[in-house]
Amino acid sequence: MYIDPHVHCVSRTTDDYEAIAAAGVVAVIEPAFWLGQPRTNSGSFKDYFSMLVGFERFRAAQFGVRHYCCIGLNSKEANKPELAEEVLDLMPLYLAKEGVVAVGEIGFDDQSAAEEDALRKQIEMAQEVDLPIMIHTPHRDKKRGTTRTMDVLEDHGFPPEKVVIDHNNEETVREVLDRGYWAAFTIYPHTKMGSARMCAVVEQYGSERIIIDSAADWGVSDPLAVPKTARLMKERGISDAAITATTYENALAAYGQSGQMSADDWLNPLPIDQRTLFEGNSVLRGGQEPRIEKITKPDVVE
Amino acid sequence: MTVPDLPAALAPHLSADAAAWLDAQQEKVAAGDERALFLGFGLAPRKVGKAELNDARFPGWSVDQAARIVLLQAFPTEDEHRWLTAYDKLVDAAEVREQIALYRALPLLPFPHELADRAADGLRTNVKGVFEAIAHDNPFPQHHFNDARWNQMVLKALFIGSSVQPIVGLRERMNRDLAVMLHGYADERRAAGRDVPADLIDLLNG
Numbered sequence: 289m290y291i292d293p294h295v296h297c298v299s300r301t302t303d304d305y306e307a308i309a310a311a312g313v314v315a316v317i318e319p320a321f322w323l324g325q326p327r328t329n330s331g332s333f334k335d336y337f338s339m340l341v342g343f344e345r346f347r348a349a350q351f352g353v354r355h356y357c358c359i360g361l362n363s364k365e366a367n368k369p370e371l372a373e374e375v376l377d378l379m380p381l382y383l384a385k386e387g388v389v390a391v392g393e394i395g396f397d398d399q400s401a402a403e404e405d406a407l408r409k410q411i412e413m414a415q416e417v418d419l420p421i422m423i424h425t426p427h428r429d430k431k432r433g434t435t436r437t438m439d440v441l442e443d444h445g446f447p448p449e450k451v452v453i454d455h456n457n458e459e460t461v462r463e464v465l466d467r468g469y470w471a472a473f474t475i476y477p478h479t480k481m482g483s484a485r486m487c488a489v490v491e492q493y494g495s496e497r498i499i500i501d502s503a504a505d506w507g508v509s510d511p512l513a514v515p516k517t518a519r520l521m522k523e524r525g526i527s528d529a530a531i532t533a534t535t536y537e538n539a540l541a542a543y544g545q546s547g548q549m550s551a552d553d554w555l556n557p558l559p560i561d562q563r564t565l566f567e568g569n570s571v572l573r574g575g576q577e578p579r580i581e582k583i584t585k586p587d588v589v590e
Numbered sequence: 591m592t593v594p595d596l597p598a599a600l601a602p603h604l605s606a607d608a609a610a611w612l613d614a615q616q617e618k619v620a621a622g623d624e625r626a627l628f629l630g631f632g633l634a635p636r637k638v639g640k641a642e643l644n645d646a647r648f649p650g651w652s653v654d655q656a657a658r659i660v661l662l663q664a665f666p667t668e669d670e671h672r673w674l675t676a677y678d679k680l681v682d683a684a685e686v687r688e689q690i691a692l693y694r695a696l697p698l699l700p701f702p703h704e705l706a707d708r709a710a711d712g713l714r715t716n717v718k719g720v721f722e723a724i725a726h727d728n729p730f731p732q733h734h735f736n737d738a739r740w741n742q743m744v745l746k747a748l749f750i751g752s753s754v755q756p757i758v759g760l761r762e763r764m765n766r767d768l769a770v771m772l773h774g775y776a777d778e779r780r781a782a783g784r785d786v787p788a789d790l791i792d793l794l795n796g
């Protein structure tokens with residue numbers, strides 16, 4: 289059983305849902321982010337947020353995958369002040385909804401003043417509604433941007449145990465863990481963090497507060513990154529306990545603090561949820577053993 | 591159409607804390623506080639739980655859905671435009687179970703003529719549970735849909751593999767146009783070498 293706590297499902301196909309379900313992913317978390325094409329008005333955000341709490345949850349459920357989301361204004365689009373203001377005004381309408389497990393993904397891109405302003409306002413929102421935060425760390429000038437993000441969080445007195453700092457690498461992980469945060473790693477094919485480097489991180493730092501995700505989106509990415517990395521960890525002799533912690537338990541513990549996500553959701557779904565929302569039952573398929581099934585499709589359309 | 595008393599059906603399911611929360615929230619909403627309505631709507635499952643209502647007058651309802659609708663029923667109706675705007679905002683931002691609650695509640699809500707348009711919009715969904723909240727065990731379509739809307743609903747139920755038996759008024763609302771469409775659909779299935787659903791055969795045989 290795996291949780292992939294960072295996937296942009298709206299950009300993925302039904303083939304991906306079939307594949308991750310077959311590989312044992314029982315739940316995904318979809319943070320609100322940039323869509324590639326910049327949005328020009330707040331109505332686009334409203335419909336996007338509605339999609340995350342609405343249709344995408346349903347679509348995932350059809351494949352037996354439980355879908356949760358984070359609501360937030362991403363750092364790139366925080367740079368248009370008027371738009372940002374309107375989006376921040378919309379957010380309270382969504383933060384209290386079922387299945388919203390954090391404010392996110394928020395943080396820095398260019399590390400501009402406008403980005404810092406939106407980050408601070410959203411930290412305050414998370415405090416107000418008592419939700420965890422998912423942090424996107426910048427891809428450029430990452431080390432300093434990560435430090436600065438934690439400084440801002442601490443400035444607001446936000447508890448580090450309720451924050452997942454994502455997109456870590458070997459340069460950032462030590463400080464993030466030392467300061468008490470959850471450290472998530474996004475497995476990107478070809479560049480940045482790959483499965484082998486991830487194994488080395490777990491070998492060096494252990495499994496406490498370390499989380500693995502795919503961040504699969506509209507770019508080159510791999511929605512099977514979590515089960516594939518789990519399989520590699522197993523091959524390299526990393527303990528089952530460490531594999532389970534980094535690919536399932538830690539994500540559940542971190543985002544479960546929202547009160548909106550619990551193992552019962554997929555292990556013992558309420559009848560009312562089964563009827564209206566969650567039709568599949570994907571559990572008990574994988575156990576702890578990584579098992580990536582090859583999806584064989586007939587070569588004619590039936 | 592008599593409207594059963596939802597607050598009375600809900601009351602036995604509420605703990606003292608939940609009842610106190612709902613009372614307080616209801617009072618704010620009744621004073622016209624739109625924000626209290628939106629917030630209460632979202633928070634309902636956390637406050638009252640998600641147990642089944644188990645009440646034959648509200649088939650398939652859960653406690654949180656009932657609480658949500660009790661709040662909506664408390665919102666002032668003197669200003670029709672304001673009420674409908676609030677309803678639209680709830681629908682626009684609704685997650686799946688909220689949508690289901692909003693559509694199941696149609697027979698309990700004011701301004702049915704205006705809500706008929708919104709119900710027809712709701713039927714355009716791809717989410718089966720939302721479609722069935724309108725189409726199944728719900729007397730609203732029978733009383734407030736014209737033939738064109740009614741016929742599309744019945745045909746779509748068959749088309750998406752939902753059942754038609756729970757549609758309230760299925761026999762009473764049968765009409766010539768619908769019969770033509772149903773025969774056409776059965777022919778189309780046979781021509782494609784696909785089976786004709788048992789529900790449809792029953793319906794065609796009257």
Ligand SMILES: [Zn+2]
Nearest residue numbers: 319321393503
């Ligand atoms: Zn992302």
